[in-house]
Amino acid sequence: MKLLTNIITLAVLIMLGIMSQSTAAKGALSEEGFAEYVVNLKTEAIANGFSEALVNKSFAKVTFHKRAVKADRSQPENIETLDTYLPKRVPKWKVDKARALYKEHQVLLNQIGEQYQVQPRFIVALWGLETNFGQYTGGYNVISALATLAYEGRRETFFKKQLMAALTILAEGHISNDNMKGSWAGAMGQNQFMPTSFLSYAVDGDGDGKKDIWQNQADVFASMANYLRKVGWDDEFTWGRQVKLPENFDYNLAIPKNTGNRQNWLKAWAKTEKTLAQWQALGVRRSDGTNLPSVDIKAALVLPDDKNGRVYLAYDNYKSLMHWNLSYYFVSSVGHLSDHIKFPPIK
Structure with missing residues (x-):
């Protein structure tokens, strides 16, 4: 019986693989094409083991985000140098704010830093550069954003994988669909984890049974520290x-x-x-x-x-930051902000 079930599931997935050559791949994007594509996504999600109730609830308010497609297609070319980039990414006001928030959350940061063996200044630096210390986390419904970008087709496999991971997060009860907000690309919460990163690295920092990287500061900081630690961070050295x-x-x-x-x-x-x-x-x-x-x-x-x-x-910690974001400019920004948080700044 189990073999028959697996064969049927495989057949459904193969059929959906053929069907997923969507309107986006064949021609212009449209609301009608997106609606058809969502029907296929829901069928595939159910075939992957998600309950029909969860899938219907998660997709109940799904919408096509033209702005997400535009943003994905028009990523700015790199015309900066570090000499022009760093002053904009690490201005004095951000350094001052980072130091103030470090002091405000020092007890919690020190506790998490000791537990995960990650210097708290790097947690604060990542927090500041990802979302301006939680101020700009994105207003897109994550299911809608991921479904839109999967339908767009250029990176369909990647975004469908993220979508299934997002459904897993909802199934585990860490956040409601209405509150699962993120960037146009589906990066979520104060630390901007993609759904697969959430499943790999997010932790319950305060023991309340949920991993809430949107509102719970203990979960936000602990998840950042856990990420760095799992990709090889060594708190005996700097970046x-x-x-x-x-x-x-x-x-x-x-x-x-x-x-x-x-x-x-x-x-x-x-x-x-x-x-x-x-x-x-x-x-x-x-x-x-x-x-x-x-x-x-x-x-x-x-x-x-x-x-x-x-x-x-x-140093090796630089590799850990490049695992977070494979960008010299991003890593340099994190490093410089972390150095400024440490007082006096590292020479």
């Missing part, structure tokens, strides 16, 4: 430091600016990392020209811009 290179430096020793994806980036890291003593011998110095720290730790050389831009020696 990296800006450095100066000698004349005629061999730039083949640095990680290439464009590696394509996370896997290739990690391979490049493994090929180029050296001990601080080795970088010191190659003429690399702190940004003020003094010697590198005498610490037994490996680092890779990162050039977010071109050879004339800023240069960083990145």
Whole structure:
């Protein structure tokens, strides 16, 4: 009987795979096409084991978000440099606010930092850069946003996976559908977790039985810390430091600016990392020209811009931040804000 059930389920999923070559893939997007696509999504969700009641309730108010499609298709090209980007992403008012909120939540942050072995200043920095300390979390219904982007078709497999993960979150009772708000891309809550990241890293920080990254500060902070810890964070070290290179430096020793994806980036890291003593011998110095720290730790050389831009020696924690967001600019922003939160700032 179980074998027959599995065969029927497989047949349904194959049929839905064929049907999912939606109107979006065949031609222009439309409200009618979206409505048809949602019917197929609901059938597929039920075939995946979600109850009909949950699926109907979750999709009851689903709408097609043209703005989400427009935003996904018109991501801005990178025309910044770190010298222009950092002052906008880490302005003085944000540093001041970060320090004030660090003090306000210090007891909770210290407790979570000790539990997960992550320095609280990095939690606050991520919080500040993801959602301006919880102020801008996005107003899109997550089911609607994910269904819209799956229907759009360019990254259908990815967004359908996120949609099924979002249904799992609803089924587990962590949040109601009406309150499950996020960005146009489906990133949720004060730490902007995609649904699959929520399932992997979100935790119940205060023991109330729910993982609420939208309103519960203990859950927000603990989930951030748990994420970093699970991807290899080491609280004995910082993220990296800006450095100066000698004349005629061999730039083949640095990680290439464009590696394509996370896997290739990690391979490049493994090929180029050296001990601080080795970088010191190659003429690399702190940004003020003094010697590198005498610490037994490996680092890779990162050039977010071109050879004339800023240069960083990145420690293993840098890799953890790149797992969060594979962006030199984002990681540099988190690092610099965290350094400013620590008083006095790290030299």
